[in-house]
Each structure stands twice: as C-alpha cells, then as structure tokens.
Amino acid sequence: MASQNKRIAKELGEVTTSPPAGITVTLPNDSDLHKWHVVLEGPENTVYAGAKFGLIVSLPVEYPFKAPTVTFATRIYHPNVTNDSIGSICLGPLKAENWKPSTKLAGVLEAVRALLAEPMPDDPLEARIADEYRSDRKEFDKNARVYVQRYAKGAVKFDALAAAAEADAKKGAGAGAGSGSSAGGGAP
Amino acid sequence: MDTDDDFMSNVSSEDDMLPDDSDNDISGDDDFGFDDEPDAYIDSQKEIGNKRKTAYDISFKVYQPADVQKQQDDFIDEVNMILDISKEEAAILLRYFRWNKERLIEDYMDRPSQVLEAAGLAQTSAALPKMQVIPGFVCDICCEDEPGLQSFALKCNHRYCVDCYRHYLSQKIRGEGEAARIQCPSEGCNLIIDARSLDLLVTPELTERYHELLHRTYVEDKETLKWCPAPDCQNAIECGVKKKDLDKVVPTVSCLCGHRFCFGCIVNDHQPAPCEQVKRWLKKCADDSETANWISANTKECPKCNSTIEKNGGCNHMTCRKCKHEFCWMCMGLWSEHGTSWYNCNRFEEKSGTDARDAQAKSRVSLERYLHYYNRYANHEQSARLDKDIYHKTEKKMVQLQKESGMSWIEVQYLNSASQALQTCRQTLMWTYAFAFYLARNNLTEIFEDNQKDLEMAVEALSEMFERPITELAEPKLKVEIMDKTSYCNKRRVILLEDTAQNLADGRWTFNSELIGSGANGSSSTRR
Missing domain, CATH: 1.20.120.1750 (Four Helix Bundle (Hemerythrin (Met), subunit A))
Structure with missing residues (x-):
C-alpha cells in the first residue's frame, strides 16, 4: 500500500510541478490521493478552443495494476464521450485488457486532450455524434461550439457539477423525447 | 396416425x-x-x-479430463522424441505454436534458434531472464528505489521490481484468467512473458491456477476441441465441423454429462435452426428492436421537432405540445395549407402520403x-x-x-x-x-x-x-x-x-x- 502511494505521490508531484500543456491537476481532498480533479483546456484551433473541461480521475486501490477511471464532469459534445452527466470516455489505454502498470496518468490525460483535437469516430460511444462528425462536419462543429458555450465557459466548479449530476440521476430518464399529443380542437 | x-x-x-x-x-x-x-x-x-x-447426426467424441491430459502428454512426448529437446521445453514450444505440432516441427527443423528465441527459450545464458539486484535501480511502477531491490526484465530489458512483477502476474492470472499470453508490463511492449519466466516469478499460491489455465489453452487453442459448457462439467468435446460449414449443418453434440449443445456456437441444442439464425433470433428477442417496431407502427414524428407522437384521439389537426407546430396527421403536411378541407385531406393520396402509409402498414x-x-x-x-x-x-x-x-x-x-x-x-x-x-x-x-x-x-x-x-x-x-x-x-x-x-x-x-x-x-x- 505504502509503495503504491509512493507511486501516486510521485506522479502527482510531476504533474503539478511540470504539468502537460493545458492540464491542471488538483486534489479535492488532501488526504485522498485516489481522487483527482483535472481541468482540461480545449486545444487551440479546435472547436473546443477556449473551453475549460472538468475531469474526474479515480484511482482504484489496485492502482497501478488496475486502470484508473477518467470521466468528464463537464458536458461535452464529442463522439467518444457519452453525452450525459456521467461523461464516460472511450480510450484504448484505459481498457482493462490494454492497461499496463507502467502507463502514467500524465500520458493518459494527454491522450484525452489529443482525443479532443482528433476524435475517433470509428470507435464511438455516441454513434449519432460520430455519424454527424463524419458526414456533416459543419453541423458537428456548430453543436460542439454550442455545448462549449453552454457548459464549458469560465472556471470549473466541481461541486456544482457533482450536484447537477446527482440531480440528473434522480430525475431519471424522464427527460427523453417529449411526447406530444393531439391537440384536437373542434371542427368549426 | x-x-x-x-x-x-x-x-x-x-x-x-x-x-x-x-x-x-x-x-x-x-x-x-x-x-x-x-x-x-x-x-x-x-x-x-x-x-x-x-443427415443431422454428426460425429463427435467426448474427452474426460484425463483424456485431455493424456493427449497433451502424447503431443509433448512426440515432440520431445523427434526434436530431442526436454519435455518442459517441448510443452512451451507447443503452447507457443498453439499446439500445431506439424508447424512446430517444420519451423524448428528449418531454424531452431529463431524458434527457441521466439518462444522465450533462447539457449545463450546471457539472454536468459533472471532476477537481479542492480545498483541504483528505481522501479518505474512502484517508484521504489531501496538498495538490494530484486528486479526482473525480459529480453526487451524493461526492468521492474519483482514485487511489481508478481502483483502484475497475479492480477492477470487471478483477475483476468490469462496465463500463456501475458505481455511485458511496459506500455507499448508486446513481448509475451515466456513460460520459464512465469515459472520463476509466479508465487506458489498461484501456481495451481496458472497450471490449470495453461492446461486449458490446449482445448482453447485447438479448433476441433471445445469445453462442455454445462456447469461443473470438465469434459471436452472433439468435433470436426468447421466454422465455414455452419450454414450447412447444425452440429449438435451431447456430452457424457447429458448436456446437449451446438458445437458451433455453444448455445443449447437449437436444431433445426442454423447458428447464424439463432444468433439473430436471440438478439431480436432480447433487444428492444420490437419496441421500435411498435413505435413505428403506432406513432409518427412531429415534422418539425421530431418528437414522437402517439395519436390518442381527436381530429387530424395536430399541434405538437413541444414545438407548437401544427400539422395534419394524415399527410403530415402543414395545417395552414389545408384550408377548410379538414376531414377529407386530399393530399392523402399523394405519393409521399401513400409511401408513409405503406411503410406503416x-x-x-x-x-x-x-x-x-x-x-x-x-x-x-x-x-x-x-x-x-x-x-x-x-x-x-x-x-x-x-x-x-x-x-x-x-x-x-x-x-x-x-x-x-x-x-x-x-x-x-x-x-x-x-x-x-x-x-x-x-x-x-x-x-x-x-x-x-x-x-x-x-x-x-x-x-x-x-x-x-x-x-x-x-x-x-x-x-x-x-x-x-x-x-x-x-x-x-x-x-x-x-x-x-x-x-x-x-x-x-x-x-x-x-x-x-x-x-x-x-x-x-x-x-x-
């Protein structure tokens, strides 16, 4: 256990002293090394430029022998991130069968940022968005920018995001497609 | 009668x-x-x-665990005799070649040193991986650097401390059920950890599980062998039906334990339907594609905002609750274009209307x-x-x-x-x-x-x-x-x-x- 913390502390030290471009890592709770808050700046010259995304990194107790989980706390319009308040990411190195204990979190976070610059529509979590990305790039760019404007502007407030996600989960799937109904009036 | x-x-x-x-x-x-x-x-x-x-009978054979072991032993003995290598090495080579004995012998005859090298059996003692204490070594996984730390590296020279290696192996063996094809723990390195290194590293409490998994690779590597899927059954079935023939036969086999299943897809006996159909049928029954069918039979989408609408009575003059779009239920056209012909929508017979109706029917x-x-x-x-x-x-x-x-x-x-x-x-x-x-x-x-x-x-x-x-x-x-x-x-x-x-x-x-x-x-x- 001690040696695992040593590894995490070392990684955390490296990430905070010489952070990779556009990535800021903080610990929400100083006594818990297993939960990281990450602010990811949208890469320049992409539809996400100027955006600030909140990411939550959870390290399992078995880390680094088991892969960490990385999720978007901020909503994002992207083929490889689920379009909901959970924000799961589809990223090769994070899959159990591909994870290697020598993989470093800094590398993982850089890979996430690279995914923003170059989505992988052939391996999508959101098939519809992936289709749009491939066939109607203009519409995709527009939607992605709308999301950035709506969700990813200004400082990232992790507490507010967590509260919103919880509220969403409570509400359930009721907010799906609204069901219209006949508004039949009388004939004249 | x-x-x-x-x-x-x-x-x-x-x-x-x-x-x-x-x-x-x-x-x-x-x-x-x-x-x-x-x-x-x-x-x-x-x-x-x-x-x-x-016509529906196919030939197959049931092997009990002892038979499976004996087959492996026979293979190993044969290779051991022909190639004049130790039984242990023969086993490693056979696993490396996925129990394809002919290919192993052929390749080994052609270029023995490359084959041994590839299977992690290189003869030169320098290349043989062993545990070492290297001064100034820092393990890249746990960041431990205390002096006297035992470390291990494969031929790729990605060196980690033995503790981390063991942790990694136990995660793979116990957690993921891997044994014969575990890769080097280094990111991006595809080198398979050879059986000898595994024997060196695997802790005693994992040995049994590890050997069981190795034993399983024999059946899993052979295309003509499959485990009986019944719970607690340890038998394997041999059947010659090839994957490409599955549209022509439904290879139903029955194990000594009484379980009858399809050799092609392991699903319970599904004669007379061929495997591909079974797969599609089960998927069709399981997923909600039929819900979608119901929706398409009973509902329409608002032409403007695409909300799904079920007509629950009233006249054809629809107003979408969501976007307030007004349209005709019959022809889906704008209500405003209807003038006064409400109840005999004459656009109904137009092509687009007919098509929509056909699709629904x-x-x-x-x-x-x-x-x-x-x-x-x-x-x-x-x-x-x-x-x-x-x-x-x-x-x-x-x-x-x-x-x-x-x-x-x-x-x-x-x-x-x-x-x-x-x-x-x-x-x-x-x-x-x-x-x-x-x-x-x-x-x-x-x-x-x-x-x-x-x-x-x-x-x-x-x-x-x-x-x-x-x-x-x-x-x-x-x-x-x-x-x-x-x-x-x-x-x-x-x-x-x-x-x-x-x-x-x-x-x-x-x-x-x-x-x-x-x-x-x-x-x-x-x-x-």
Whole structure:
C-alpha cells in the first residue's frame, strides 16, 4: 500500500510541478490521493478552443495494476464521450485488457486532450455524434461550439457539477423525447 | 396416425415437383416408408442396427479430463522424441505454436534458434531472464528505489521490481484468467512473458491456477476441441465441423454429462435452426428492436421537432405540445395549407402520403408476423419448463406408484422416457419457430410446416397424457399409450430434423434476406 502511494505521490508531484500543456491537476481532498480533479483546456484551433473541461480521475486501490477511471464532469459534445452527466470516455489505454502498470496518468490525460483535437469516430460511444462528425462536419462543429458555450465557459466548479449530476440521476430518464399529443380542437 | 399419411403424400408430391432430386434422396425418404404409428415403437428398435446415419447426426467424441491430459502428454512426448529437446521445453514450444505440432516441427527443423528465441527459450545464458539486484535501480511502477531491490526484465530489458512483477502476474492470472499470453508490463511492449519466466516469478499460491489455465489453452487453442459448457462439467468435446460449414449443418453434440449443445456456437441444442439464425433470433428477442417496431407502427414524428407522437384521439389537426407546430396527421403536411378541407385531406393520396402509409402498414404486418412465431417459440420454452415441473412431481408419485401397484423401478421408467422425449421435442419445436420466421415461403416450407404440425400434435398429446392423475397413470392401457406416443414423438422429431438437415446440407432452403419488412413471398430472398 505504502509503495503504491509512493507511486501516486510521485506522479502527482510531476504533474503539478511540470504539468502537460493545458492540464491542471488538483486534489479535492488532501488526504485522498485516489481522487483527482483535472481541468482540461480545449486545444487551440479546435472547436473546443477556449473551453475549460472538468475531469474526474479515480484511482482504484489496485492502482497501478488496475486502470484508473477518467470521466468528464463537464458536458461535452464529442463522439467518444457519452453525452450525459456521467461523461464516460472511450480510450484504448484505459481498457482493462490494454492497461499496463507502467502507463502514467500524465500520458493518459494527454491522450484525452489529443482525443479532443482528433476524435475517433470509428470507435464511438455516441454513434449519432460520430455519424454527424463524419458526414456533416459543419453541423458537428456548430453543436460542439454550442455545448462549449453552454457548459464549458469560465472556471470549473466541481461541486456544482457533482450536484447537477446527482440531480440528473434522480430525475431519471424522464427527460427523453417529449411526447406530444393531439391537440384536437373542434371542427368549426 | 392419419397425419402420417399426410406426411407421406407430401413427400411424394415433393418428389414430383422437384425433378432434380437425386435418387439417393428418394431412397433416403424410403427409410420412413414403414412408420405407421402402431409399429413405430418396434421399428425404432429395429432401426438402430441397420439404419444409415441421419443427415443431422454428426460425429463427435467426448474427452474426460484425463483424456485431455493424456493427449497433451502424447503431443509433448512426440515432440520431445523427434526434436530431442526436454519435455518442459517441448510443452512451451507447443503452447507457443498453439499446439500445431506439424508447424512446430517444420519451423524448428528449418531454424531452431529463431524458434527457441521466439518462444522465450533462447539457449545463450546471457539472454536468459533472471532476477537481479542492480545498483541504483528505481522501479518505474512502484517508484521504489531501496538498495538490494530484486528486479526482473525480459529480453526487451524493461526492468521492474519483482514485487511489481508478481502483483502484475497475479492480477492477470487471478483477475483476468490469462496465463500463456501475458505481455511485458511496459506500455507499448508486446513481448509475451515466456513460460520459464512465469515459472520463476509466479508465487506458489498461484501456481495451481496458472497450471490449470495453461492446461486449458490446449482445448482453447485447438479448433476441433471445445469445453462442455454445462456447469461443473470438465469434459471436452472433439468435433470436426468447421466454422465455414455452419450454414450447412447444425452440429449438435451431447456430452457424457447429458448436456446437449451446438458445437458451433455453444448455445443449447437449437436444431433445426442454423447458428447464424439463432444468433439473430436471440438478439431480436432480447433487444428492444420490437419496441421500435411498435413505435413505428403506432406513432409518427412531429415534422418539425421530431418528437414522437402517439395519436390518442381527436381530429387530424395536430399541434405538437413541444414545438407548437401544427400539422395534419394524415399527410403530415402543414395545417395552414389545408384550408377548410379538414376531414377529407386530399393530399392523402399523394405519393409521399401513400409511401408513409405503406411503410406503416408494412411495419405492422412484420410485427404481427414476428409475434406469431415468437409466441409459439416462447410457449414451447415455457411448456418444456412446466413439463419438467410436472415430471418432478410425478417422480415422487412414481415411488408411490411402485408401492401401490407393485410395479418395479424399471417398470415405471416409461415416465422418465416420456418426460425426456417431451423436453427434447419441445426444444426442437421451439427452434422450428425461429427457423420458420426466417424461411421464405415455397413448397419445401409446406413440407416443413406439416412436419412441424405433426410433431407439435404428437407432443401436445403426450403432454396431455403426462398430466393425468397418478391413479390413471398406473393403468396398463395408458402406460402402453404413453410408451407408444413417446416413441412416436421421438420419431416425428427425427423425421423433421432429417428433412431440415438434408435440405440445409444441400442448400435448398430459401431464407428471407431482410428480417423486417420483407414479406414471405420470397421475392427478395437469397440463397445461402
């Protein structure tokens, strides 16, 4: 256990002293090394430029022998991130069968940022968005920018995001497609 | 009984209609020329000796754990003798070559050193991975740097401390069930950890699991071998049917433990439907594609905001609750363009309107067709379960029956046979409905449906007898009836399977290519 913390502390030290471009890592709770808050700046010259995304990194107790989980706390319009308040990411190195204990979190976070610059529509979590990305790039760019404007502007407030996600989960799937109904009036 | 005659006349009419039937097919049908029901029981006894192999029978062999071990040992001994290497090395090489002995021997003869190198058996002592203490070493996984730390690296020289290596291996072996193909822990390094290094590193408490996993690779690596999927069964089955032939045969095998399953896809016995259909059928039944069908049959989308709308009464003047768009339910056109012709929407007959209506009607027909087959499929599945329940109750009563009627244990076994016949026949019937769902309609389909009907009637009759109160079951008359019906059911099943399997092997079935929307007219059908 001690040696695992040593590894995490070392990684955390490296990430905070010489952070990779556009990535800021903080610990929400100083006594818990297993939960990281990450602010990811949208890469320049992409539809996400100027955006600030909140990411939550959870390290399992078995880390680094088991892969960490990385999720978007901020909503994002992207083929490889689920379009909901959970924000799961589809990223090769994070899959159990591909994870290697020598993989470093800094590398993982850089890979996430690279995914923003170059989505992988052939391996999508959101098939519809992936289709749009491939066939109607203009519409995709527009939607992605709308999301950035709506969700990813200004400082990232992790507490507010967590509260919103919880509220969403409570509400359930009721907010799906609204069901219209006949508004039949009388004939004249 | 009289249904039999129907069946026979159908066979002959099939022969009349399909002049390209080869002679041996006709003689094949002749095998069933004497199956009048009263004789059926006796006939089936007679048949065992002289009947040719039925079309749906495939050859297979069951191996118990000791047999599997012996086969591996034989392989290892052979390689050990031919190549003059130790048994341990032979085993590693065989696993590396996925038990392809011929290729191993050939490759080894050609270039022995490369083969040994690739399998992690390089002869040079320098290349042999071992645990080492290296001054100034820092483990890249745990960041430990204390002096005297034991470390290990494969030929790729990615060095980690032994503790981390062991952690990693236990995660792979215990957590993920990997043994023969674990990679170096370094990111991006694909080098497989060889068996010798594993033996060196694996801790004693993992050795057993590790060897069990290695043992399993033998069956998993061989295309002709598969584990019996029944819980707690350790047998393996050998069968020569290739993957590419699965559209021609349904390779049903039965293990010594009594479990019957398809060698192609491991699903429970699904004759007569071929594997691909089974996969599609199960998926179709499991996912909510039919919900989608219901939606398309009963709802429309708002032309403006695409909200799904179910019309729940009222007139055709629709106002979407969401976006307030006003449109006509009939033609989906703008309401404002309708003027005063509200109730005889004249745009209704326009092409786009007709198309939309056709699409809706089609969806409805396809849904009904699916439900027809699905309900029957599900019914047999459920009935088989209920028959089994009754049997369990009957089993207790059989003991009672033994006491009261003075019959011996052997003499009440007819109930057991009847129950088993019911189970197998219902299993078959169940899948005939999935099969029928994908069939395009033609003459063969009619024969098939007749066979299906005969089997179903026989099964229902037997099922009904089976449900009689225990006092009636003891009557000798009913006993004989049940025995006759049991063998008749089994026989009808054989006939049905024989017919479907033969036609499948000859590629004579026509399946509807599109599952949804294509009618049973076969116009858009493909042959497989």
